[in-house]
Amino acid sequence: MSAPNPFAPPQADSAPRPPGEVRLYSPGALLGFTILFSPLVGGALAAVNWSRLGEHARARTTLLLCYAPSLIFMVVAGRAAEKHIDILRLPALMLSIGLGSWLRSSFVEPYQKHLEVGGAKGSLLWAAVVSLALLCGLIVLIALLIAAKGAP
Numbered sequence: 001m002s003a004p005n006p007f008a009p010p011q012a013d014s015a016p017r018p019p020g021e022v023r024l025y026s027p028g029a030l031l032g033f034t035i036l037f038s039p040l041v042g043g044a045l046a047a048v049n050w051s052r053l054g055e056h057a058r059a060r061t062t063l064l065l066c067y068a069p070s071l072i073f074m075v076v077a078g079r080a081a082e083k084h085i086d087i088l089r090l091p092a093l094m095l096s097i098g099l100g101s102w103l104r105s106s107f108v109e110p111y112q113k114h115l116e117v118g119g120a121k122g123s124l125l126w127a128a129v130v131s132l133a134l135l136c137g138l139i140v141l142i143a144l145l146i147a148a149k150g151a152p
Contacts, residue, residue: 024049024114025122027104033131034100035093039070040138041131042096046103049122053110062106066099 034042043066
């Protein structure tokens with residue numbers, strides 16, 4: 001019998017957590033945070049939900065589907081703002097509503113099943129704190145990018 005490899009990655013606990021220990025954000029919270037804050041926040045909350053349910057591939061897909069269009073839109077909006085074009089507010093709202101509706105609809109059934117087996121709801125206060133932290137980080141990143149580019 002060989003000795004265990006000291007360089008092997010740690011073994012994850014494969015036993016599922018009891019539903020009462022898993023706290024999920026509601027579909028309404030996903031929609032609300034997506035519209036009020038941004039699709040980046042709603043996507044992050046939805047990814048947390050999927051990860052807590054053990055569906056890590058779905059969490060990554062959700063992040064990709066929320067972050068990619070949002071980041072592309074931010075670049076386009078930034079370029080338009082440089083040219084003093086301010087017509088992108090409605091498309092930005094439509095993007096938030098569309099992604100928020102998708103997040104909400106994709107999570108209604110898993111959330112209901114979670115509650116039926118005794119699962120707990122996630123804290124909206126904690127979600128708001130995380131949302132504000134993400135947005136502050138985004139603002140700092142944008143400010144650093146503007147500073148690196150130099151003032152006109």
